[in-house]
Amino acid sequence: MKTQLRFASLALAMMLASGIATAADIKVGVSMSQFDDTFLTYLREDMDKQAKSYPEGDGVQLQFEDARADVVKQLSQVENFISQKVDAMVVNPVDTASTARITKAATEAGIPLVYVNRRPDQAKLPKGVVAVFSEDVEAGKLQMQYLADKLGGKGKVVILLGDLANNSTTNRTKGVKEILAKYPDIEIEQEQTGIWLRDKGMTLVNDWLTQGREFNAVIANNDEMAIGAAMALKTAGVKSGTVLIGGIDGTPDGLNAITKGEMTVSVFQDAKGQAIGSVEAARKMARNEPVEQNVVVPFKLITPDNVKDFK
Secondary structure, three states, X not given: OHHHHHHHHHHHHHHHHHHHHHOOOEEEEXXXXXXXXXXXXXXXXXXXXXXHOOOOOOOEEEEEEEOOOOHHHHHHHHHHHHHOOOOEEEEOOOOOXXXXXXXXXXXXXXXXXXXXXXXXXXXXXXXXEEEEEOOHHHHHHHHHHHHXXXXXXXXXXXXXXOOOOOXXXXXXXXXXXXXXXXXXXXXXXXXXXXXXXXXXXXXXXXXXXXXXXOOOEEEEOOHHHHHXXXXXXXXXXXXXXXXXXXXXXXXXXXXXXXXXXXXXXEEEOOHHHHHHHHHHHHHHHHOOOOOOOEEEOOOEEEOOOOHHHHO
């Protein structure tokens, strides 16, 4: 009887093992710089949808972790993924200048690594590491050129910067200033960081208005700060459209603000495109399939004339 039980147990174990083997989804650890960032929320949701789109047993299981804007915490999450022996990792870096240790840990462990949305600052990534991103300099150029044309090439502008540790901030602002260099009659009145947040954008613009500063346009590194600027101007009794407001990302709230005339322009950053690109790259690398090392997802200008195409 005991022998029969042992055989039954063994048969059950083999069946279970067989079942697990046929459902061998690729396990991918994902460290996001912060969950409460609006654009990154859309990116995370689209990554989850992409992972679930593959057939059962040939798909991807994502394990999301929130680094809470902490470089040390993000490195710890990567080290935990490595100890769990995940098949691949996707990292949205907290600080693009501090990714060397993450890259080193992944390559030494032989685990494929995909950077998404924010490309590390280093010029060349090592083998086994890829980046899926959009060219932020181009976003700044598209945004500022449209506003410079609307301003007729003259006036005063204020710039709301994103997180200063993020190369998206540096590059978007670089793009803005490359366009401004062609327009000597457009002057930068103020330039401060709103760290990507709506309430910080609102506070900064409100402070500038209280100080009596005059400006014809607000150039924001993202839609959230642009919306905050629009809220501050509205509270101060400034009529919509009097001060031009530009954002970047093309979030649903940003699109609505353009539709209502509260924002002048935005630049669409394709969260879905970045999500598909990063999950697909991780999946291919885990299966030893070839991938491009730099996958660039293009930006697109959003104006009142074409905003409906992005909804």
